[in-house]
Amino acid sequence: MLHLVNFPFSEAEAAKRILSRMAPKDVLLFIENGVCAVERGAPAACEIDSFAEVVEIYALLPDLKTRGIGAASLLQCVQIIDYPGFVTLAVENGPVQSWFR
Amino acid sequence: MTSAFLFVFSRPPHSSLHVLEMLDMTLTAAAFDQNVSLLLIDDGVYSLRVGQKPESRECRDVSAIFDSLEIYDIDSVYVEQESLAGRGLRSGDLGLAVDILPRSDVGALMRRQTVIVNV
Amino acid sequence: MRGGMVFQRVKQLKFALQVNSAPYSSQGSETAYRFAKAAMQLGHEVDRVFFYFDGVYNALGYSAPPEDEKNVVGLWTTLAAQKKIDLVVCVSAVQRRGWAHNESDNDSLQGLVAKGFRISGLGQWVDAAIKADRTLTFGGDS
Numbered sequence A: 001m002l003h004l005v006n007f008p009f010s011e012a013e014a015a016k017r018i019l020s021r022m023a024p025k026d027v028l029l030f031i032e033n034g035v036c037a038v039e040r041g042a043p044a045a046c047e048i049d050s051f052a053e054v055v056e057i058y059a060l061l062p063d064l065k066t067r068g069i070g071a072a073s074l075l076q077c078v079q080i081i082d083y084p085g086f087v088t089l090a091v092e093n094g095p096v097q098s099w100f101r
Numbered sequence B: 001m002t003s004a005f006l007f008v009f010s011r012p013p014h015s016s017l018h019v020l021e022m023l024d025m026t027l028t029a030a031a032f033d034q035n036v037s038l039l040l041i042d043d044g045v046y047s048l049r050v051g052q053k054p055e056s057r058e059c060r061d062v063s064a065i066f067d068s069l070e071i072y073d074i075d076s077v078y079v080e081q082e083s084l085a086g087r088g089l090r091s092g093d094l095g096l097a098v099d100i101l102p103r104s105d106v107g108a109l110m111r112r113q114t115v116i117v118n119v
Numbered sequence C: 001m002r003g004g005m006v007f008q009r010v011k012q013l014k015f016a017l018q019v020n021s022a023p024y025s026s027q028g029s030e031t032a033y034r035f036a037k038a039a040m041q042l043g044h045e046v047d048r049v050f051f052y053f054d055g056v057y058n059a060l061g062y063s064a065p066p067e068d069e070k071n072v073v074g075l076w077t078t079l080a081a082q083k084k085i086d087l088v089v090c091v092s093a094v095q096r097r098g099w100a101h102n103e104s105d106n107d108s109l110q111g112l113v114a115k116g117f118r119i120s121g122l123g124q125w126v127d128a129a130i131k132a133d134r135t136l137t138f139g140g141d142s
Helices: A010-020 A034-040 A045-051 A061-066 A083-092 B018-031 B040-047 B060-073 B081-085 B103-111 C027-043 C055-059 C072-082 C091-096 C103-109 C122-131
Strands: A001-005 A027-030 A056-060 A077-081 A098-101 B006-009 B033-039 B075-078 B099-101 B115-118 C014-019 C047-050 C086-090 C117-119 C134-138
Touching: A001 A034, A010 A045, A010 C117, A027 A034, A027 A083, A027 C117, A034 A045, A034 A056, A034 A061, A045 C091, A056 A061, A056 A083, A077 A083, A083 C027, A083 C134, A098 B115, A098 C134, B006 B018, B006 B040, B006 C072, B018 B033, B018 B060, B018 C091, B033 B040, B033 B060, B033 B103, B040 B075, B040 B081, B075 B081, B075 B103, B081 B099, B081 B103, B099 B103, B115 C134, C014 C027, C014 C055, C014 C122, C027 C047, C027 C055, C027 C072, C027 C134, C047 C055, C047 C122, C055 C072, C055 C086, C055 C091, C072 C117, C086 C091, C086 C122, C091 C117
Parallel strands: A001 A027, A001 A098, A027 A056, A056 A077, B006 B033, B006 B115, B033 B075, B075 B099, C014 C047, C014 C134, C047 C086, C086 C117
Antiparallel strands: none
16 A cells, blocks of 8 residues: 655654554655655654665655755655656555645 | 545544544445444544543534444444553543554554545 | 656556645645646546545635746646546535535635535545545645
């Protein structure tokens, strides 16, 4: 299944709480303000990094660009996709669940 | 056609209409004879606490609405164990018989659904 | 980079979308719009977008941001004019927020409800979700 996250985790605990509700082979896409979570040095970067062994992790390109986040500053485990890629993730990984704030 | 709907309640009641509007969706899905389940996590668990006195602020008693779910043939009401424990609550503090679910099982519950609403 | 166009177009799915946040206080409506557009460009169907919670404010017809700013309401209206897509605003959410009487009152709502939108009930959302292969919700507070 596909999980959408639209907010940056303010602390490691918040990330763990949400990430531990996902299961192996799930897909996690960060959108909107959520893309700030996958920068190196973000509050829960270590938790996200260690979770990359369990789920595939993506970030939405237009939201990265808007916020001035370049590919070079992202965690290595993160793949960048555009809107057609977002649609394809939703097609290939139902159901879709939103973790929004 | 029947689909599996899961409504995820993660916000506290009473400060906004959020829980009431979520319940409206839930009951509408149930009225369409769908397989409807609820999952309460994080501050969402406060909705089920007994002893709410909402009349002091002209609110609705949301625990009473949850209580009426049985009439609507709702499949299951799940409450995440860690969310309860993390707020000093036990199942006895809830005004409804629920299925307590460990956080590690939430992912599996979600994957069994067709539609998940977590607003 | 992984883009949708590089995949073989094997599966054509039906999507139902729900927008739960107001147009300018969060990005959700715009994200839903861009998702809907991309999905249709890839050959998928987006039958219905249901506007609920504060998402109903996306249908306020008198929305008129300055010309050099984004017009989110206008994006939806334009999309509805170009494609077969049903934009439904929830009547009970609208009534709670005080900008319409009831769904049979459509005539008096002329102008108030932006072009391309219609007011109806939650049943329209359930109906769309049942028929869709995938249902996505968009919104949030930020």
